[in-house]
Amino acid sequence: MEKLVEAEELRTNFYTFEGVVKALNGVSLVVNNGETYGLVGESGCGKSVSVRSMMRIVQAPGKIEEGKVVLFFNEKDRNKGIDILKRSEAYMQSIRGNDISMIFQEAGTALNPVLSIGFQVGESFLLHRRGEMIKLAVKTLDKKIDENSNSLFRMWRKFHKRLLQNETDDLERYKTEIVKIDSDLYRTEGKTDSKSLEKHKRLLVNRERLNKQGLKVRLQLKTPIIRRYVRRINAAVREKVIELLTDLGVPNPGNIVDRYPHELSGGMQQRIVISIALACNPTLLIADEPTSNLDVTIQAQILDLIRQLKKTQISSVLFITHDLGVVAEICDRVTVMYAGDTCETASVKDLFKEPMHPYTKGLLKSVPKGEIGEKLQTIPGTVPNLITPPSGCRFHPRCPDVMEICKSQKPEMLMMKDGHSVACHLYRKK
Amino acid sequence: MILVLVGVSLIVFAIMMLIPEGQRVAIYVTGEKIRNEQIDSLIVKYGLRDPAPVQYFRWIKNIFKGDFGHSITASAPVIEGFKMYFPVTLELVLYSTPLIILVGIWLGTIGAVHKDKPIDHFTRIFAIVGYSLPTFWLGLMLMMFFYGLLGIFPPGTISIVGKDILYNPEYHQYTRILTIDAILNGNWRMFWDAIYHLTLPTINLVLLSSALIMRLMRSSMIDALGQDYIRTAMAKGADKKTIYNTHARRNALIPVITISGLMFAGLMGGMVITETIFARKGIGLWMARAATQLDVAAIMFNVLFLGVVFVVINLIVDLIYAWVDPRIRLT
Ligand code: SF4
Numbered sequence: 001m002e003k004l005v006e007a008e009e010l011r012t013n014f015y016t017f018e019g020v021v022k023a024l025n026g027v028s029l030v031v032n033n034g035e036t037y038g039l040v041g042e043s044g045c046g047k048s049v050s051v052r053s054m055m056r057i058v059q060a061p062g063k064i065e066e067g068k069v070v071l072f073f074n075e076k077d078r079n080k081g082i083d084i085l086k087r088s089e090a091y092m093q094s095i096r097g098n099d100i101s102m103i104f105q106e107a108g109t110a111l112n113p114v115l116s117i118g119f120q121v122g123e124s125f126l127l128h129r130r131g132e133m134i135k136l137a138v139k140t141l142d143k144k145i146d147e148n149s150n151s152l153f154r155m156w157r158k159f160h161k162r163l164l165q166n167e168t169d170d171l172e173r174y175k176t177e178i179v180k181i182d183s184d185l186y187r188t189e190g191k192t193d194s195k196s197l198e199k200h201k202r203l204l205v206n207r208e209r210l211n212k213q214g215l216k217v218r219l220q221l222k223t224p225i226i227r228r229y230v231r232r233i234n235a236a237v238r239e240k241v242i243e244l245l246t247d248l249g250v251p252n253p254g255n256i257v258d259r260y261p262h263e264l265s266g267g268m269q270q271r272i273v274i275s276i277a278l279a280c281n282p283t284l285l286i287a288d289e290p291t292s293n294l295d296v297t298i299q300a301q302i303l304d305l306i307r308q309l310k311k312t313q314i315s316s317v318l319f320i321t322h323d324l325g326v327v328a329e330i331c332d333r334v335t336v337m338y339a340g341d342t343c344e345t346a347s348v349k350d351l352f353k354e355p356m357h358p359y360t361k362g363l364l365k366s367v368p369k370g371e372i373g374e375k376l377q378t379i380p381g382t383v384p385n386l387i388t389p390p391s392g393c394r395f396h397p398r399c400p401d402v403m404e405i406c407k408s409q410k411p412e413m414l415m416m417k418d419g420h421s422v423a424c425h426l427y428r429k430k
Numbered sequence: 431m432i433l434v435l436v437g438v439s440l441i442v443f444a445i446m447m448l449i450p451e452g453q454r455v456a457i458y459v460t461g462e463k464i465r466n467e468q469i470d471s472l473i474v475k476y477g478l479r480d481p482a483p484v485q486y487f488r489w490i491k492n493i494f495k496g497d498f499g500h501s502i503t504a505s506a507p508v509i510e511g512f513k514m515y516f517p518v519t520l521e522l523v524l525y526s527t528p529l530i531i532l533v534g535i536w537l538g539t540i541g542a543v544h545k546d547k548p549i550d551h552f553t554r555i556f557a558i559v560g561y562s563l564p565t566f567w568l569g570l571m572l573m574m575f576f577y578g579l580l581g582i583f584p585p586g587t588i589s590i591v592g593k594d595i596l597y598n599p600e601y602h603q604y605t606r607i608l609t610i611d612a613i614l615n616g617n618w619r620m621f622w623d624a625i626y627h628l629t630l631p632t633i634n635l636v637l638l639s640s641a642l643i644m645r646l647m648r649s650s651m652i653d654a655l656g657q658d659y660i661r662t663a664m665a666k667g668a669d670k671k672t673i674y675n676t677h678a679r680r681n682a683l684i685p686v687i688t689i690s691g692l693m694f695a696g697l698m699g700g701m702v703i704t705e706t707i708f709a710r711k712g713i714g715l716w717m718a719r720a721a722t723q724l725d726v727a728a729i730m731f732n733v734l735f736l737g738v739v740f741v742v743i744n745l746i747v748d749l750i751y752a753w754v755d756p757r758i759r760l761t
């Protein structure tokens with residue numbers, strides 16, 4: 001199987017008033033091309049922080065301290081990949097929402113209360129597909145120019161067409177410059193001689209400074225009256241949004257686009273969040289507990305939707321959940337996390353059949369099997385405080401199989417058999 | 431809203447009733463000196479010993495007729511005094527309010543965006559200083575430094591040359607607001623003269639009042655930037671500028687709008703002192719003088735007027751509020 005994204009030894013801290021929260025303690029995971037990958041663990045174990053670190057959207061006071069996040073998106077960089085933690089913020093912006101998208105646990109708070117649905121969904125198009133949107137606008141404009149014989153209108157429309165053309169030219173120029181810098185960056189990346197390092201640094205600065213818009217376009221976007229041509233782009237975006245919402249099964253999309261988040265139900269809000277993420281056909285969709293706060297029936301609908309999208313549109317899904325039932329239902333492979341550590345990675349079948357890590361075992365025992373009067377087992381103890389995490393294996397205060405070494409040494413990830421690895425001293429070769 | 435105004439009028443009236451009749455006569459008598467022996471007959475003439483409700487309704491009736499009595503300090507009917515003083519105040523408000531709001535929002539945003547960086551500390555120091563300095567002290571300092579030491583930005587509303595132009599029959603006073611009249615007359619000299627005199631009082635008010643807005647804007651912007659929807663915008667690939675300007679600022683403005691209504695109350699208080707210090711003949715100065723000379727008619731009128739202003743400001747704030755926050759828009 002081909003790797004799509006690989007996170008290596010991610011360490012993320014939060015610098016809070018109470019102290020430094022060591023949220024990620026060297027998290028490593030691999031999402032392969034074409035799979036639905038699950039990330040499970042109790043709440044607060046660092047699942048969300050892991051994926052946010054992978055997208056570099058950790059909000060203050062959080063900070064990614066070290067590690068790598070390597071993308072293998074393009075054919076040509078299959079072998080080396082791109083370490084996005086080393087790339088510029090501008091590069092990340094071009095990837096987020098375009099190649100990697102994310103949907104969130106609480107759709108209600110994930111949507112901006114003061115912006116209309118149409119704007120929030122359409123923004124994805126404007127950020128990553130502006131060229132296409134302009135083309136659509138020009139198309140409608142062309143039709144209107146043909147129809148209308150009134151010369152004044154005709155002039156006005158021709159003028160707008162000219163302005164749209166300016167933007168297109170500008171985007172083209174930008175695109176060529178970007179491609180050039182990015183390929184230069186790719187060449188210098190990973191090289192350690194001082195000359196390449198110097199060049200790499202300079203390229204990163206250039207990439208950041210590179211202006212999306214030339215002076216002419218910025219002027220035409222800012223000048224009153226002249227900037228009215230932007231409405232034509234917005235109209236095209238609106239059409240696209242309605243199209244997208246229809247595809248995702250949102251009823252009455254023409255009406256929904258003008259509404260605000262608080263006017264929609266929870267399930268509908270989640271659909272909107274999904275449509276924001278899917279607008280630009282991402283390669284990887286990261287779903288951060290998208291169904292946890294929904295009613296069971298809505299939950300099933302959303303899961304169905306994601307499963308269906310996985311078939312038709314997106315190649316890989318990284319699915320975060322604390323619900324092992326959901327994992328069994330939709331994931332191919334899964335990683336179990338505990339207190340900022342990755343415990344065990346396996347295919348879903350292996351994990352349920354022969355769990356290896358003591359925490360995984362405990363977790364599986366605490367899942368109801370549907371027998372009447374059955375007594376659920378719990379893992380004794382509580383989730384540790386991550387400001388002062390336990391030494392060695394972070395699970396050791398609660399582990400039934402704890403050994404002396406566990407208290408001092410962090411267990412390494414051991415490959416047990418094909419595709420099944422575990423981080424536990426129990427499986428160390430003596 | 432009407433209820434608020436009725437309440438204000440009742441309070442104003444109650445305060446007025448505490449003043450002995452002998453002095454209240456002054457409200458009704460115009461111009462000439464009153465001799466002691468006349469007072470009794472005047473009290474009877476204007477019905478100042480009638481039961482309170484009768485007097486209240488008579489007072490209200492007069493108000494609707496536009497008769498607010500006679501102001502000693504303005505030596506004219508109150509309404510004439512108002513016409514004279516109000517444009518001066520309005521002019522200052524016109525220039526300082528937008529500046530207060532813009533400077534406050536701008537500095538607050540900068541502080542929030544660069545949280546805990548040097549520039550943030552700098553703006554916060556600015557806010558604390560502006561917030562805690564007494565209006566009169568800052569005003570006097572400004573005046574001492576600029577006018578006293580450097581000899582620029584004199585007090586008053588206009589220079590002697592300006593006054594000459596003002597009373598020139600060819601110069602029309604359309605609004606009595608100096609700068610606007612100057613523009614309407616196409617008289618740039620007059621315009622710059624007025625601006626020259628407006629500078630210090632405006633700076634004084636802006637320094638004092640924008641601090642409050644700035645502090646609030648900073649904290650609500652920081653709050654907004656930590657919200658989930660900002661994460662959504664980041665995950666979409668939006669750049670920093672879009673996130674600050676489109677996604678965060680509008681949400682951050684909601685509490686600021688509420689407070690700016692209150693800020694206006696502080697501004698009015700600051701106005702009395704600012705106008706007194708900078709010798710601008712506006713409502714603030716008028717009120718200060720009326721209070722020291724027991725010009726009952728002027729005080730009553732101005733309190734009533736401020737009540738109306740507050741009601742209107744609150745209405746405007748509510749409208750802006752509904753425009754910014756779709757959650758409270760009526761459907
Ligand atoms: S490393 Fe030790 S403490 Fe940790 S899970 Fe394995 S046995 Fe338990």
Ligand SMILES: [Mg+2]
Nearest residue numbers: 047048105289
């Ligand atoms: Mg979470």
